[in-house]
Every structure is written in C-alpha cells, then in structure tokens.
Amino acid sequence: MRRTGASVGMLYLPAPDDETVDPPAAAAPSHEQAGGLPGGAPAASGAATLPAPRPAHDRVLRLTVLGGVSREFAVPWYRVAPDDPVPLADAVAQRRLVWVGGQEEMARRYPRPGLILPYRFALAATPVSDPETDWGGLVLLWPGDHPPRLTTAQRDGIAAGCARLAGVCRRAAGNGRPLRPGPQPRLVRPHRRTPGPIEATAAVEFIERLPGGSVALDLNGVITYATEEAAGLLGAEVEDLLGTLPWEALSWMDDPAVEDRYRAAAISRQTTSLTAIRPPGVRLCFELHPGPTGISVRITPAPAEDAAVPSGDPEHSAHSPLPSRATALYQLMHLAATLTEAAGVQDVVDQAADQLVPALGAQALALLTAEENRLRVIAYRGAPYRADVRDESAPLTSGIPAAKVLLTGTPLFFTTRAELALAHPRAAVLKGQGEAWAYLPLIASGRPVGSLVLTYDRSRPFHPGERAILTALAGLTAQALDRARLYDSKQELAHRLQAGLLPHSLPRVPGLEIAARYLPAGRGVGIGGDFYDVIRLTGTTTAATIGDVQGHNVEAAALMGQVRTAVHASAGAPPGEVLARTNRLLTDLDPGLFTSCLYAHIDLAHHRALLATAGHPPPLVRHPDGRTEPLDLPPGLLLGIDPAARYAAGGLTLPPGTLLALYTDGLVEQRGLGLDEATADLAEQLSRGEAGDLDALADALVGHARAAAPRHDDMALLLIRVTGSPERPGGEPGRPV
Structure with a gap:
C-alpha cells in the first residue's frame, strides 16, 4: 500500500481458481511477495490473480490479497467467473485496462456492482500478465472525488505494478511452488510507525481535550477506542463498547441507515455524516472520517431541528449474534442481483x-x-x-x-x-x-x-x-x-427447433471444401433467425446462401425456415431472380419482420461465381496468395419490404485456393466499433488464419469473435474453398476462365 503514493488505498488481488471448492494447502502471496501495491498509482483498492493450468480469462478468479477494506465488504467478490458482468472479468478476458470513472458510469456499464455498492468511487481493473502467461487480474479503487480519468503517470504506475506482480507469479511457478488462493483472502495493512509510551499518552490526552466524543473503528467497523465523553453521549460504558460493532452494542443503532453511512465512508473514502436518535429522544450527530486503517467518528449533540434517521428496533438485543438488518439487506440485495442474471x-x-x-x-x-x-x-x-x-x-x-x-x-x-x-x-x-x-x-x-x-x-x-x-x-x-x-x-x-430448421449436414461437393458454424445468442430463448444452406445443383454448379431474419424468437425462427425453403426452391435461377422470388413470397406473407440474405451461384466448370445481396454484409474473399478483402456487390433492399424490388448480381473468378467467407452480422458486431472496422478485423483474422484445415479456421474465427466482446446476437459462418475443377459428365475436365 505504501508504494502506491496514495493517502487512502485499498488493494484487491483476486486469484483464479478453476475448482468449485477452495484448493488445498496452496499459499496466498505474502505482502512482501506481492510487492505491496503497484508503484506510482494512487489507488484505494486492488486485486490480483495467480497461476493455474488454463489461461486466466478461461477460469474462475478468487480474491487472494485484500488491503484497505474488510473481508465483509469483499464477500460478494470472493469469486469472479469469466462471464460475470463485472469490470475484472472484462479486463482479464479482453486483456486491457477497464476504467470506471464514477458511480453513474458504474451503474450504467455494470448494474450489478452498481446496485450492490451504490457509493461514490472510481475503479480500474486490469489483467496481470506477461507475454507468455495470463496470471490473473488487479482491481484498484479510488476515493469518490477522484477525477473522471486516469493520468498518464497513474496508468504507467499500474502497468509497472502489474509487471512486478506477474514477475512474482512467474518466479514462484518456476520454482515449482505456484501461488494459489487460500480459503480466505490475505489482508494487507499499511505500515505505520508505532508511537512510544509518552507520545501515545500525549495523543490520548489531545483527543480527550477535543470537544465532543471520539470513537475509532477498524476496517471491520469494530470499536477500538472511545473517549469517556463519547461513551456518555452514547449512553454506555467504555468497557462495553470496546471490541464490538456499534449496531450490536447499541440496539438503537441497529438501523440500515447507520450501517449504510458506514459503508459509504469506507468505500468512497469521503467524510459522511448522519443523525441518529438515542432513546428517549436524544439526537446525536455522527461525522465519519475514513482512512486506510479504519474510520474516526466524531459525536456531538445535534440541534433539535436536524432531521433524524429512524431508530432501530428497541427490542433488538444488544448482544444478539444475528446479522444486523443492514447486513441482511446487503446480502439479500447482492444475491437478488446475481440470481436475476443467472x-x-x-x-x-x-x-x-x-x-x-x-x-x-x-x-x-x-x-x-x-x-x-x-x-x-x-x-x-x-x-x-x-x-x-x-x-x-x-x-x-x-x-x-x-x-x-x-x-x-x-x-x-x-x-x-x-x-x-x-x-x-x-x-x-x-x-x-x-x-x-x-x-x-x-x-x-x-x-x-x-x-x-x-x-x-x-x-x-x-x-x-x-x-x-x-x-x-x-x-x-x-x-x-x-x-x-x-x-x-x-x-x-429452442435447440430442437433450431436443429430441425438448419441443415443437418452439408453436401459433399467435388472441387469444394465447406465448413459451417452456428451459435445462438448468449441470452434469451436461444433461438434466432440466422440461417445458411449449401445446395448442389449439377455436377459442376452449387448454390450457397446465408441470411438473418430480424428478431430472436420462435417467430423469427419460423420465418427463417420459410425463407430457406423459398431460396432452396428457386436455387439454380440467376442470383438476382432467386432473391426477387423470395422477396415476393415474404411480402405476400407480410410477417412484419425483415430479412437480409446473400445468395451465391458457384460454377466450378468456369471457375466463376455470381452473387447477389439483399441488405446482407458483403462476403470476404481470401485469394490464393492470402490477401483478403470484402467483395463489392451491388446493394439490394432487405427482403419483405417492396415486392417490386430488383436485385443485381456481381461476379468474381475462383482460381483454386480461393476462399469465400459468408457470415451474419452477429459475427462482427462489437459495441463501440463501427461495422467497417469490425469487418476489417474479421478479414485480418481470416487472412492470418491457417487455411489448411477449414474446420479449425472456422473454430478460430468464431472463437475470436466470442473473445472480442460479449455477443447478444446469433452468429452464422459459412466457409467455402475452391480446391479444383470437378470432372464434367463424361469425364472432360472443366476449363478455367
């Protein structure tokens, strides 16, 4: 913590764990091993993860080292799964720093932690990795008054600290003793000079001379010091207060508002205040001044006109072991938010x-x-x-x-x-x-x-x-x-219906290699309107089509089946005519849904293809030399809008080794990234991929799309590679153009 250069700090080190229970006997890193906190980053909290057989982005992360806050606050974040909607999961999966500048941004981008911790703070999550290995991730919190952006120095400090943590993990793994999370996260406390007897006595006398009462709480909220005046204002003896939580020792403080203000001060690292009523009606003002080791509380009588929070249940036992109502609400709220997304x-x-x-x-x-x-x-x-x-x-x-x-x-x-x-x-x-x-x-x-x-x-x-x-x-x-x-x-x-509507298998076409993939959307019923088909027409001609019906429900899937059937029935006609016939059928049905579609007529005898599109993303062409580019086709209107729409075709030659990639927009769409940029990214992946194994290439393209960003749309991919010319009927080989 001392190396962060921050006046208040809280470090989290969540560690990966692909087991469902805590691993045995594996030691969490000590404060010295972890190197304190990343140097130069004035952070208020942080978390790091440690090695396991699989990459960090593909396994559960567990909180390993914790500083600046109590374990109770961290309970909801003990375990972070790869697909959890929290900043750390995104940072590790995408291998980048995720910055959340404030409470409003947190609520908008990450509703679950925004609901559970509705307090003012800024957050950075970043992976801990080196070129060879993803070790885990780091989370840092700043006080609520932090500027909305990180400075260059802070970013550099975080990067340097993560590199240091990665080095610790790498050396431990190289020595045969990889660092792993323990049953509980290790607490790291800031180093403080211990005062001598005279200095300690002077400090106590100084505090006693201040007006009002003074109480010190540690990171867990436990009372570690109270002045006689504070005890008198609270209506208790000092001996009865020490070592207890305020809302346990004083039944009238067992109120959600009291514990909420305590949480707000501990998380936001900003001074908060509240007014509470001590029976039989004494109003007290509490000022909470948080720091890296706990919270200092000033207690003074409140003016009569101050609004008071409701008192706690007078029948609640001061020594009851049951959780306070605020703690219960905290647990209920977190579990509700989590189960809502399950x-x-x-x-x-x-x-x-x-x-x-x-x-x-x-x-x-x-x-x-x-x-x-x-x-x-x-x-x-x-x-x-x-x-x-x-x-x-x-x-x-x-x-x-x-x-x-x-x-x-x-x-x-x-x-x-x-x-x-x-x-x-x-x-x-x-x-x-x-x-x-x-x-x-x-x-x-x-x-x-x-x-x-x-x-x-x-x-x-x-x-x-x-x-x-x-x-x-x-x-x-x-x-x-x-x-x-x-x-x-x-x-x-949905899966049964989808399986019945999509091709059970693709035809074997001499002269072509074909691979296809379909993945439903990540949420919802799990069924959508994406479709593809390959139709063998003659010994030397083949049709390929791909499309996307608007929506992700049973109606979209039913319409998808009708579109695929219509295209299949018209296959063999010129591409523009196939789309025009399908379009007229859809406008007659008037389903209220629009459909994009791409149709390709492949003539292997002449090494040529004709394609037409109805509002569908352009196919990608990988030439035999590896160069990859989108195919420029005449635009066409979506199916189901205008019965008189016409569709023009464009062509290209297909020398052996040419690869066509037909896909739906779910494969390329990424939030915050333009369609042209996303398509260019797919083209780059297609160009760099190993084309020798078409199935492996299809898996790689789909895997890259899933790793780049969460997917909320179906994705379909159809890869077609020309390997040569089939023999014509009678045995005469096809003549290339």
Whole structure:
C-alpha cells in the first residue's frame, strides 16, 4: 500500500481458481511477495490473480490479497467467473485496462456492482500478465472525488505494478511452488510507525481535550477506542463498547441507515455524516472520517431541528449474534442481483452455493430437489456434505429433515447436534461436522421446489430475526431456481427447433471444401433467425446462401425456415431472380419482420461465381496468395419490404485456393466499433488464419469473435474453398476462365 503514493488505498488481488471448492494447502502471496501495491498509482483498492493450468480469462478468479477494506465488504467478490458482468472479468478476458470513472458510469456499464455498492468511487481493473502467461487480474479503487480519468503517470504506475506482480507469479511457478488462493483472502495493512509510551499518552490526552466524543473503528467497523465523553453521549460504558460493532452494542443503532453511512465512508473514502436518535429522544450527530486503517467518528449533540434517521428496533438485543438488518439487506440485495442474471439451473446452483456459505458464516451448504418423488442433491459447498446424501435416493415420505421441509414448506432449525439427533435419528451426521443445522424449504409460486440445508460449526440459537433472513434468502434462491428450470426447458425446445430448421449436414461437393458454424445468442430463448444452406445443383454448379431474419424468437425462427425453403426452391435461377422470388413470397406473407440474405451461384466448370445481396454484409474473399478483402456487390433492399424490388448480381473468378467467407452480422458486431472496422478485423483474422484445415479456421474465427466482446446476437459462418475443377459428365475436365 505504501508504494502506491496514495493517502487512502485499498488493494484487491483476486486469484483464479478453476475448482468449485477452495484448493488445498496452496499459499496466498505474502505482502512482501506481492510487492505491496503497484508503484506510482494512487489507488484505494486492488486485486490480483495467480497461476493455474488454463489461461486466466478461461477460469474462475478468487480474491487472494485484500488491503484497505474488510473481508465483509469483499464477500460478494470472493469469486469472479469469466462471464460475470463485472469490470475484472472484462479486463482479464479482453486483456486491457477497464476504467470506471464514477458511480453513474458504474451503474450504467455494470448494474450489478452498481446496485450492490451504490457509493461514490472510481475503479480500474486490469489483467496481470506477461507475454507468455495470463496470471490473473488487479482491481484498484479510488476515493469518490477522484477525477473522471486516469493520468498518464497513474496508468504507467499500474502497468509497472502489474509487471512486478506477474514477475512474482512467474518466479514462484518456476520454482515449482505456484501461488494459489487460500480459503480466505490475505489482508494487507499499511505500515505505520508505532508511537512510544509518552507520545501515545500525549495523543490520548489531545483527543480527550477535543470537544465532543471520539470513537475509532477498524476496517471491520469494530470499536477500538472511545473517549469517556463519547461513551456518555452514547449512553454506555467504555468497557462495553470496546471490541464490538456499534449496531450490536447499541440496539438503537441497529438501523440500515447507520450501517449504510458506514459503508459509504469506507468505500468512497469521503467524510459522511448522519443523525441518529438515542432513546428517549436524544439526537446525536455522527461525522465519519475514513482512512486506510479504519474510520474516526466524531459525536456531538445535534440541534433539535436536524432531521433524524429512524431508530432501530428497541427490542433488538444488544448482544444478539444475528446479522444486523443492514447486513441482511446487503446480502439479500447482492444475491437478488446475481440470481436475476443467472440463466439456467446450473447458474443458479453455482451462484447460490458460492455466495451463501461465506455470507452466512456457514460451515457447509447443500441444495436438494425432488425428482420422481425422490431427493437429489444438486450442489454442496464447504465441508464435505454427507447428511441426507446417503438418503438422496430415499422417497420423499422417508421423514428425513430435507424431505420433511420440502413436503411441508416449513423450515426446521436445530441449535445443537443433540437436538437434531433426538428429532431425526436417521439424519446422518459425521463426527466433527455440524453443530447447528437449518433446513429451509425452497418455495416458488406457493409450492416447494427443493430444500436448502445449512450447517454451522458451533451451536447457534437461530433468533427470529436470523430465521427470517435465512428464509428470505432461501425464497430468492427458490424463485431463481424455478425460473431457471423454465429457462432450461425453453432452451431445450429452442435447440430442437433450431436443429430441425438448419441443415443437418452439408453436401459433399467435388472441387469444394465447406465448413459451417452456428451459435445462438448468449441470452434469451436461444433461438434466432440466422440461417445458411449449401445446395448442389449439377455436377459442376452449387448454390450457397446465408441470411438473418430480424428478431430472436420462435417467430423469427419460423420465418427463417420459410425463407430457406423459398431460396432452396428457386436455387439454380440467376442470383438476382432467386432473391426477387423470395422477396415476393415474404411480402405476400407480410410477417412484419425483415430479412437480409446473400445468395451465391458457384460454377466450378468456369471457375466463376455470381452473387447477389439483399441488405446482407458483403462476403470476404481470401485469394490464393492470402490477401483478403470484402467483395463489392451491388446493394439490394432487405427482403419483405417492396415486392417490386430488383436485385443485381456481381461476379468474381475462383482460381483454386480461393476462399469465400459468408457470415451474419452477429459475427462482427462489437459495441463501440463501427461495422467497417469490425469487418476489417474479421478479414485480418481470416487472412492470418491457417487455411489448411477449414474446420479449425472456422473454430478460430468464431472463437475470436466470442473473445472480442460479449455477443447478444446469433452468429452464422459459412466457409467455402475452391480446391479444383470437378470432372464434367463424361469425364472432360472443366476449363478455367
């Protein structure tokens, strides 16, 4: 932290981990190994990742080293998957620095972290890599008053720090001891000079002489120092305050507004204030001054006219172990945001399992569902889960706790192991595992869909407030699981429909090599209107077509099937006539959707092709010498608009070795990049690709498109390479033009 040159700083080092559980015995880097923080970058927080067998952009990242903030704040970011909608995932996948200049930009570009942390701060995420290896990523936070852009010096400092971290990772891996994340991120604290006895006494006397009360909170919010005047204003004894959280020691402070202001100060590194009411009506003003080691709080009586935040629940116990309502809301909000973006059942299972265990302080978790009237464990995290697993094939009427809560919809809580064993002797509990148990029904739309089981490593009273929190979290999980099941069903239906509408196989054409790829959009029903086809006409002529129907739904797919059938029926006619006939059919149907289409008539006997387009992206031509360029064709109107539209054709010669690439716009469209630039990028990839293996080239082009940016449209690709001239009927070889 000292090397950043910042007055406030917070370093994150998330490390990759392609396992679903924490890896064994692998050590996180020490502060000395990590080299502090990147030199010259006045950052407030950061994170780095470490080596594993696969590249960092293709695996889960785990938080490894943390500085400037408590672990509690970092719980939602312990694990970053490659496709998570967060800056770090984009930075590592795209191998570039991602800068987010403020709260509004964060909410716009990354809604999930913007919702979870609605505070003022700036953020930079960047990969940690060297020319040979992607080691992971780094996240840095700056205070809320940071300018909207990074300076050149800051960028250079970040780059130098990442290079240093990459060197640490490389040397460790070369020594046979690669750095890996531990079960918990390692906390790095700034170096501070320790005052002597006289100086410490003078500091305490100085603070005591200041008007008002003074309280010091560490990075976790725990009270580490309080003056006598502060204790008097709070209505407590100093001894009762030290070592506690304010909203736990003082029941009237257990209010979401209080903890929210604390979070705002800790994250934004800006002074915040709030007014709270101490019963029986004493108004107190709190000023929170954050720093890299904690928060200094000044307490003064508030004028009567100051607006006061609502007080906490007066019945809340000052020593209750259950989470505060603000902490519960924080967990609920994060889980809700995450599950909203989860698509299939596996996404829901992974997100819920990975987040609930650290958020709730549980030892282990299991998710169970009912299939064919029997229990099935679909996920577990933490300590090896065995309770009820031995009975996972038992009927739901067996009476074991997980089955009982699923059938009745009523949660069960067991504060001790003995209590569980007395109530349910059949519940298998391994020695040394689980001292308290919570069995929660997963209820969606008024019906149970499964069970959530939590185990804790010590006895737990499960106060009413905590039971409500756990039930709410289980309800969020159940609703997401129910939606995900529907999503998976629709996906399966969509894939079957798509498979029925696209060619099952491509014809073998002497003189041509052909490869095709189709990928549905990343979100939604997973079905769209992109299509392609190759039609063998005669011994020396072949037709190829590709198109894109507007929309990503069943209607688009149905129209796609009609367009493909119409083109197939007209194939063999001149290209302009094929498109004109198809266009008239679509305008007669009046589907309300427009279609782009490209049709090519390939004559291998004369080594020539004629092509016509209806608003479709131009094909790319890779010449035998490797030079690649878009083919300039006469423009044509989209199909389905004007029944009288005419389509002109353009031609080109096809010497052996010529490669045609027909594609839909989903393969090239990138947010923030013009179509011409994106097409030029595809042409460059096609030119540089190894043309010897057409299937490998197709995979490479699709892989590059997926890695360049998230895809929200279907993509189709059809590669056709001329290898020679087929024999004419009768055995006479074709004569090139």
